[in-house]
Structures are given as C-alpha cells and as structure tokens.
Amino acid sequence: MGNILEFVPGDSFLHRLNPITKIVLAFLFCICSLLSNNLLIQVGLLAFLMIIAFAAGIGEKAMGLLRTLLFFCILMIILQLIFMRGGVGYLVLPGGFPLVTSDGLYYAALFTLRIINATLPLLMMFAITQMNDLTNAMVNRLHVPYRYMFILTTAFRFIPILAGEFHDIMDAQKARGVEFDTRNIFKKIGLIVPLCVPLLVSSVKKVDSGAVSAQVRGFSLRTRGAGYKAYPFRLGDLLALLLLAAMIVLLVFFG
Amino acid sequence: MIEISKMGFQYSGSDRMALRDINLTIQDGEFVGLIGVSGAGKTSLTHTLTGMIPHHYKGDFYGSVRVNGMDTVECRGEDLYRIVGSVFQDIDSQMVASVVEDEILYGLENFGFSREEISERLENVLDTLGIRDLRYRALSSLSGGQKQKVAIAAIVALRPQIIVLDEPTGELDPESSLQIFRLLRQLNKEFGITVLIVEQKIMLLCEYVDRMIVMNEGAIVFDGPARDVVRHTSTFEDIGINVPRVVTLCGQLQKKGLYNGQVPLNVEEGEKMVREVLRGGRHAGI
Numbered sequence A: 001m002g003n004i005l006e007f008v009p010g011d012s013f014l015h016r017l018n019p020i021t022k023i024v025l026a027f028l029f030c031i032c033s034l035l036s037n038n039l040l041i042q043v044g045l046l047a048f049l050m051i052i053a054f055a056a057g058i059g060e061k062a063m064g065l066l067r068t069l070l071f072f073c074i075l076m077i078i079l080q081l082i083f084m085r086g087g088v089g090y091l092v093l094p095g096g097f098p099l100v101t102s103d104g105l106y107y108a109a110l111f112t113l114r115i116i117n118a119t120l121p122l123l124m125m126f127a128i129t130q131m132n133d134l135t136n137a138m139v140n141r142l143h144v145p146y147r148y149m150f151i152l153t154t155a156f157r158f159i160p161i162l163a164g165e166f167h168d169i170m171d172a173q174k175a176r177g178v179e180f181d182t183r184n185i186f187k188k189i190g191l192i193v194p195l196c197v198p199l200l201v202s203s204v205k206k207v208d209s210g211a212v213s214a215q216v217r218g219f220s221l222r223t224r225g226a227g228y229k230a231y232p233f234r235l236g237d238l239l240a241l242l243l244l245a246a247m248i249v250l251l252v253f254f255g
Numbered sequence B: 001m002i003e004i005s006k007m008g009f010q011y012s013g014s015d016r017m018a019l020r021d022i023n024l025t026i027q028d029g030e031f032v033g034l035i036g037v038s039g040a041g042k043t044s045l046t047h048t049l050t051g052m053i054p055h056h057y058k059g060d061f062y063g064s065v066r067v068n069g070m071d072t073v074e075c076r077g078e079d080l081y082r083i084v085g086s087v088f089q090d091i092d093s094q095m096v097a098s099v100v101e102d103e104i105l106y107g108l109e110n111f112g113f114s115r116e117e118i119s120e121r122l123e124n125v126l127d128t129l130g131i132r133d134l135r136y137r138a139l140s141s142l143s144g145g146q147k148q149k150v151a152i153a154a155i156v157a158l159r160p161q162i163i164v165l166d167e168p169t170g171e172l173d174p175e176s177s178l179q180i181f182r183l184l185r186q187l188n189k190e191f192g193i194t195v196l197i198v199e200q201k202i203m204l205l206c207e208y209v210d211r212m213i214v215m216n217e218g219a220i221v222f223d224g225p226a227r228d229v230v231r232h233t234s235t236f237e238d239i240g241i242n243v244p245r246v247v248t249l250c251g252q253l254q255k256k257g258l259y260n261g262q263v264p265l266n267v268e269e270g271e272k273m274v275r276e277v278l279r280g281g282r283h284a285g286i
Helices: A019-035 A039-055 A059-083 A102-128 A131-142 A146-175 A185-216 A235-254 B042-049 B077-081 B100-110 B115-128 B144-156 B174-191 B202-208 B233-239 B245-255 B267-284
Strands: A089-092 A098-101 B002-011 B019-026 B031-035 B059-067 B084-087 B162-166 B194-198 B211-216 B219-224
Touching: A019 A039, A019 A102, A019 A131, A019 A235, A039 A059, A039 A102, A059 A102, A098 A102, A131 A146, A146 A185, A185 B077, A185 B084, B002 B042, B019 B042, B019 B219, B031 B042, B031 B174, B031 B202, B042 B059, B042 B084, B042 B162, B042 B194, B077 B084, B084 B144, B100 B115, B100 B144, B115 B144, B144 B162, B144 B174, B162 B174, B174 B194, B174 B202, B211 B233, B219 B233, B233 B245, B245 B267
Parallel strands: B031 B194, B031 B211, B084 B162, B162 B194
Antiparallel strands: A089 A098, B002 B019, B002 B059, B211 B219
C-alpha cells in the first residue's frame, strides 16, 4: 500500500481550486454527513463523493481509501449489530434471542456510511492538494504562522520516511534471526516494541538534519508574503462553496 | 574566502574534542576535498562554516572561523547563509517539499527575492543542472542521484559563493557519483563557486579536486594538492583510509627503485606509469 495521503497529479476542476477552498469543502462535506440520519441521503452523499472522485481522476485512489477504511467499517457494523437492539429480530437463537435486529442493521449501515462520508472527503482533499500549496495558501491568505504550517507539512513528509526507516530496522532484526512472522499477536507486539528506541533515535536525527537544512536555506527569514506561486480565489471556488453551503442548508431543513 | 585559525570544538556532553587545532585557509574558487574515517570531524568542520556550530550544535568553541571576513560566531546566521550553501548527508530528510520545483523555490522564497528574479533563477538552475525534465516530478519518485542533483540545485539557485557538501555521493552508485562530481567541477569552473566536499571515495577526489585535506581524530593531518597528499600511503593505512590502487602500486614500484615519476591519480595515468616502467625494464634487460 502506498502512502494514503499521497498527492495524485492532475489538472481537473478540483485540482485547480484554491487549496483553502479544498480544505473548507472537505470540512463542509463532513458536516453534511453528520447532519443527516437518513440512510438514502448518506448513500446519495457517498455516490456524489465517488462521482467527484472519478471526475477529478482520483477514482482509483478513492477506492483504495475505501479499502483502507474497510476495517473501521466492519468494526462499526459489528458494534451496531451487538448494541442496537430494537425492531424485528432475525436469526433467532434457540433461547428466543435474535442475533440480528432490524434496528441493528439500519444503524450499522447508517454509521458505516457516515464514517466513510466524514473521513473520505479529507483524505481525498490530500490526494488533490500539494501539501506545499496548502501551506503557502494558508500562510499567504489566512495568515496562519508559517512556523505551524511547517510543522504540519514536515510531519506529513516524514510519515513515509519513518515508515521506510521502520522497515529497514525490522529487516535488520530479521537478518539477526528475530521472528517477526510469528502468529502470536502478543509475541509480535513484544518483538516490535524494542524497535521503537532505534526508530526514535534515527527520527530525531533526521528531523534535526531537516531543521538544519531548512535553516540554512533561510527558514527564519521567510515572511508571510514569501511565495512564488499566487493562490487567487476564482469563480470556481465560489461556485463550489455555494454548492456545499446549499447542501448544508437543505440538509438542515429537510435532512 | 574561508579563514579558520586555531579552532577547536567540543560538543557539550562529549568528553573529547571533535575538532582540534584547525588552521585552514581556503581561497575563492578552490575545489577542496575533505577525507577521513567516520568520526574524524569532517561533518563538524562543515558545520562550523555554516555557523551551525556553535549556534545550533552547542559546545565549547575555541579560535575563530571567518567567512569573507565575517566571524561565524558573531555574525547573524542569515548573512552567512547567503554566502555559504550546504548540502547534507541524508538526502531525504533535507528535502522540504514534495515536488522538485517547490524544493528549488523554497530557499528563493525564503530569501525574499522578487518574483522575476525567482523565475529567472529557477529556469537557470534547471538548465545548469540538466534537470528540466524533472521539474514537476514528485521527489519520492526520483532516484538517489536525481534527488541529490535537486538538493544541489536548490542550493545553487541561491547563488552562494561557497558550497559545502557532506558526502553527497554516499548513497549513490558509481555512475551517479561521477555525474555529481562533474557537475560540481562545472559549477566550480564556470561560476567560480568555491566547493568544499566531504567524500569517502578517494578515486573521485583524486580525479576532481585541486586540493585534498585529510582529517583524523579532529585534526588536519595532510593538506595539499591530491598528488602530494596521497603519497603518504603508510599514514593513510594507519588512519584507515584506502588509497587508490594505482597509488599503492606506484609506492611499491618506487620502493624497488623502478619508478620515480609523478604519482598517478587515475587509471590512465597508472597505465602510463606501468608502460614507462615496463619500457625501462626492457631497456635494463630485466
């Protein structure tokens, strides 16, 4: 599996939106999914999201993200089936105890869709936005201090680097005969915990060298106006925001 | 110009001097190679030039380091960064962006150049380093050699007078290493940029640098033209640095009194030496 936050290059309408618009849209979409208890509306929202994804050329990526979310969805389904006990019972056990209830099924479906609809937009946003653009737009337009945005960007950037490092350390241990392929999950965890020390040491080193490198390239000199690329708000941004705002209004009154 | 005099440094928390009694002058436009086993103080020495020692890495600092007459301890880091650019050992962690173009733009934006200036420099550096085709590529999709070129481009775009590189070919294959050295020589010759490069591959140093500095246990052991420095084969062995095989061969031939010409630094010169020795042998009837 590649990095789930990785950027997918493209030149679609969505790609060309202002980075700030994109993040606001993602949050507005999350709000939409939280506003409605109607199963059909949630299905509609998901369908809309997928249409957007395919239109932006990140359909495959969106499907990949869905697969990543699958684990949480299954967990949610199980929990809802266990705890929502109402309505008609199905699969009745000998003692008259229904294994599954109609309420359980309904809420399982609703909450699964809601989880997807609330998380997918943000993940999709990262797929169509360069972290760098987001940083610059936030600093230039919203006057967020650069320091904080740099921390955020760096954190994102280090995820794959540290993951690679972790694999290297694990391979080194494997070569020394540590059995990471054990079936016993507790034993496996026990074997992985000691790896945290070398990982921590090397990540601190890497972060430090990153900081030094940014510093010698004038990190501390950067001003709010610094930025070669401009991030203007265009008509498309306005239209997209209006569409989402309209969806929210509709959902508040009719959802 | 870099002037280091009676400089020493001890990292706080460490019980030994990382750098001892360093006296070094590097003129503008020199191409200097720095070699030594790990822990010899090479990286520390490069850090003193950017002011990272003692401003970022704390410790006891003795003596003085002057870059273009500015004392690195007293001057503001920002003034120093405009003159000295550095490329670090770890390729991945020194990148700040995810796309090549953004990576090069980063320093330019920070130093507050005008938009026209930035675009002129960006276009320029893409051509100089021959990475125009990589412009919109994601950094994660590049090979080690390409990444290193981008890292160098990001520094060259700032047009420093001095570039300090810490083992830039450490993670590269021989061909990419060679490319990096060719590139550095081009920058050195065409733009007069002073290059100080820390490098383990002695063959490359012999071939490309004007001047070689050997460090051991925090001190400078040898300093001079590569041809003069590599002659000290026994000291090199004591320290633990491999000398090129042509040099070893030359030493053995000299010991036997078969050769007394100049020390060969690459395979071609080695070939010439061997031919000469063989010819001499034939004359002597051996």
